Amino acid sequence: MADVLNGLVQTTNVSVRSNSELVGEVESAAAKDDRRREEKLGKAGPLRRKPKLSPILEGADDLQLTPWDILHTLARALTLTRRGSARGLAEHWGSLKYSHALTDEGKGLRGHMRLSAEARGIAAASYKRIQSEELGIGFGLALAEHIMRRRKPDHMVSIVHADTALRAGWALTSGDKGPRSGYQHRPLYFVEAWKPGEPSLVLPVDCRGNHGNAARSHQQLAAGTARVESVHIGPWNLTPCLMFSTELNTKRPLTVHAVQAPGTGGRLGPLSGNLDQRVEQRNNIPFIHPPTADGEPAESLPGFHIRPKDTEWFQRVLAHTAAAEAAAFSGDGKAASQYLTERQGSRYFSAFVHAATGSVRDVEWKFLGTKFVGTEHIFRSNRERVEVFSGVAESFFNLVGQGEVEQYRREVYARRSEWPDRVWWDEKWGGPVSLRRDGSVLAIRPLALCSSDCRDS
Known part of the structure; x- marks a missing residue:
C-alpha cells in the first residue's frame, strides 16, 4: 500500500x-x-x-x-x-x-x-x-x-x-x-x-x-x-x-x-x-x-x-x-x-440518510496550520484499509453554512495565494494531501497510521 x-x-x-x-x-x-x-x-x-x-x-x-x-x-x-x-x-x-x-x-x-x-x-x-x-x-x-x-x-x-x-x-x-x-x-x-x-x-x-x-x-x-x-x-x-x-x-x-x-x-x-x-x-x-x-x-x-x-x-x-x-x-x-x-x-x-451510509460533516483536521472541516470515509484498497478525508477550510465553510456567498467568494479570492494548488506527502497525517486554491482538501492514509492526537496536528 x-x-x-x-x-x-x-x-x-x-x-x-x-x-x-x-x-x-x-x-x-x-x-x-x-x-x-x-x-x-x-x-x-x-x-x-x-x-x-x-x-x-x-x-x-x-x-x-x-x-x-x-x-x-x-x-x-x-x-x-x-x-x-x-x-x-x-x-x-x-x-x-x-x-x-x-x-x-x-x-x-x-x-x-x-x-x-x-x-x-x-x-x-x-x-x-x-x-x-x-x-x-x-x-x-x-x-x-x-x-x-x-x-x-x-x-x-x-x-x-x-x-x-x-x-x-x-x-x-x-x-x-x-x-x-x-x-x-x-x-x-x-x-x-x-x-x-x-x-x-x-x-x-x-x-x-x-x-x-x-x-x-x-x-x-x-x-x-x-x-x-x-x-x-x-x-x-x-x-x-x-x-x-x-x-x-x-x-x-x-x-x-x-x-x-x-x-x-x-x-x-x-x-x-x-x-x-x-x-x-x-x-x-x-x-x-x-x-x-x-x-x-x-x-x-x-x-x-x-x-x-x-x-x-x-x-x-x-x-x-x-x-x-x-x-x-x-x-x-x-x-x-x-x-x-x-x-x-x-x-x-x-433528505434523511441511513446511518450506515451517511456522509456527515463531523471531522476536523489541520493542514499547514489551517483547520479544515469535513467528512471521512473508510474503505479497503485491495486488502488494506485506508481513511480518506475531504473538506474545506473552516473559515470558508462558516460562510457557506450561513448563506454568505458574496463574502465567501471574496475570502476565497483574497486568500488564493496562501495555498496554491499543491500535492504533498504530509508526515503528520501519514499520506498524500491535495490542497486547492478554493480551500478544499482531499487526503488519504493507511488506517493503521491513525491516532487520536493527529486531529490536532
Missing part, C-alpha cells in the same frame, strides 16, 4: 495534443457523421455544431500533474452529479476507486502518465466504460482549469456541473417538472473565471475518455461540437467552448486531445447586486434565439440560451451551485441544499 500512496504524489507528465492537424481530423469525423445521419434520417439528420474550431495553444504541451491532482479534480466534479444511490456516501467518493489506476513509466518527470497494470487488466466492458468516462472528466477538467488560469491569471477558476446548473432554469429529463426540451446534446461542465467586482467568463466544456485510439478521440470531439453548441451565453453564436477527449490506451501513455471553439461571448454581467439572494427556479422555454434578419423573425433552435437579460440570474446560479458543491464535498447535505432549487436536488441533499 505504501508504494501505491507514494505513487499518488509523484509528479508526471500528461501528454496533450492540440494542433491544426487534430482540428482537421475532428472536422472530418464530424462531416462523416453528418453524412451518415443524413442518409439514415434525411433532412433531420445532421447535428447543429460549432462552425469553427481551432487548437488550444495554451495547452499544446505536456502538463505536470500527480495522480492525486486528477482524483481531487474528479472528486469535486462528481459531487453534485447524483450518479447513483450513494447520496449518503457522497458522490465524490467514487473517485477513490482509481487510486490504483494511474502510474508513470518509472522515469519520474521524464516519463508520461499511463494506466497501471491493474487498470489495464480489467476485462469487464461496463467497468472500462465507466473508467474511461470518469477519468476523461478528471483529465479534461484539469486541463480546462490550466487553460483558464493562463488566460485569466488574476481570476479564480470554478468548475460547475452543467446539468445541475441548467436545471435551475430548464427541465432536462422526464423526471424534471416544467417544459422539457427533449434535446439530448449538452456539455458536461461549465468552467467559470471570476473575480469579485467584475463580470465572469463562462465556457461550456465537454470532456470524454476512451480505451481506443486517436480515431476514437476524433469521434468524441466531433460529438462534443454538437454538445457545446447547445448552450449560448450572451449574444447568439459567440460563446467560446472547450472540448477534450482522453485516450486511455492500454499500450501507450495516455493522451488528452483538445480543441476549442473560439468566441467573444460567455460573459456574465451586469454584476449581481447581491450574490446572497436566493436563486429562483425558472421554467425557461428550451430554445436558442438567433437574431432576426431583414425584419423577419428567425426560427428558434433547440437548446439553452442565457440571453443578456438572464446573465445576472445565471451568475447567481453558478455561484450558488459552486457553494453547494463545497458544502456537499464537506459532507453537509443540509448546507448544500439551501443553494439548490428543487429541480437541482435540494430535497435530494437534505
Whole structure:
C-alpha cells in the first residue's frame, strides 16, 4: 500500500495534443457523421455544431500533474452529479476507486502518465466504460482549469456541473417538472473565471475518455461540437467552448486531445447586486434565439440560451451551485441544499440518510496550520484499509453554512495565494494531501497510521 500512496504524489507528465492537424481530423469525423445521419434520417439528420474550431495553444504541451491532482479534480466534479444511490456516501467518493489506476513509466518527470497494470487488466466492458468516462472528466477538467488560469491569471477558476446548473432554469429529463426540451446534446461542465467586482467568463466544456485510439478521440470531439453548441451565453453564436477527449490506451501513455471553439461571448454581467439572494427556479422555454434578419423573425433552435437579460440570474446560479458543491464535498447535505432549487436536488441533499451510509460533516483536521472541516470515509484498497478525508477550510465553510456567498467568494479570492494548488506527502497525517486554491482538501492514509492526537496536528 505504501508504494501505491507514494505513487499518488509523484509528479508526471500528461501528454496533450492540440494542433491544426487534430482540428482537421475532428472536422472530418464530424462531416462523416453528418453524412451518415443524413442518409439514415434525411433532412433531420445532421447535428447543429460549432462552425469553427481551432487548437488550444495554451495547452499544446505536456502538463505536470500527480495522480492525486486528477482524483481531487474528479472528486469535486462528481459531487453534485447524483450518479447513483450513494447520496449518503457522497458522490465524490467514487473517485477513490482509481487510486490504483494511474502510474508513470518509472522515469519520474521524464516519463508520461499511463494506466497501471491493474487498470489495464480489467476485462469487464461496463467497468472500462465507466473508467474511461470518469477519468476523461478528471483529465479534461484539469486541463480546462490550466487553460483558464493562463488566460485569466488574476481570476479564480470554478468548475460547475452543467446539468445541475441548467436545471435551475430548464427541465432536462422526464423526471424534471416544467417544459422539457427533449434535446439530448449538452456539455458536461461549465468552467467559470471570476473575480469579485467584475463580470465572469463562462465556457461550456465537454470532456470524454476512451480505451481506443486517436480515431476514437476524433469521434468524441466531433460529438462534443454538437454538445457545446447547445448552450449560448450572451449574444447568439459567440460563446467560446472547450472540448477534450482522453485516450486511455492500454499500450501507450495516455493522451488528452483538445480543441476549442473560439468566441467573444460567455460573459456574465451586469454584476449581481447581491450574490446572497436566493436563486429562483425558472421554467425557461428550451430554445436558442438567433437574431432576426431583414425584419423577419428567425426560427428558434433547440437548446439553452442565457440571453443578456438572464446573465445576472445565471451568475447567481453558478455561484450558488459552486457553494453547494463545497458544502456537499464537506459532507453537509443540509448546507448544500439551501443553494439548490428543487429541480437541482435540494430535497435530494437534505433528505434523511441511513446511518450506515451517511456522509456527515463531523471531522476536523489541520493542514499547514489551517483547520479544515469535513467528512471521512473508510474503505479497503485491495486488502488494506485506508481513511480518506475531504473538506474545506473552516473559515470558508462558516460562510457557506450561513448563506454568505458574496463574502465567501471574496475570502476565497483574497486568500488564493496562501495555498496554491499543491500535492504533498504530509508526515503528520501519514499520506498524500491535495490542497486547492478554493480551500478544499482531499487526503488519504493507511488506517493503521491513525491516532487520536493527529486531529490536532
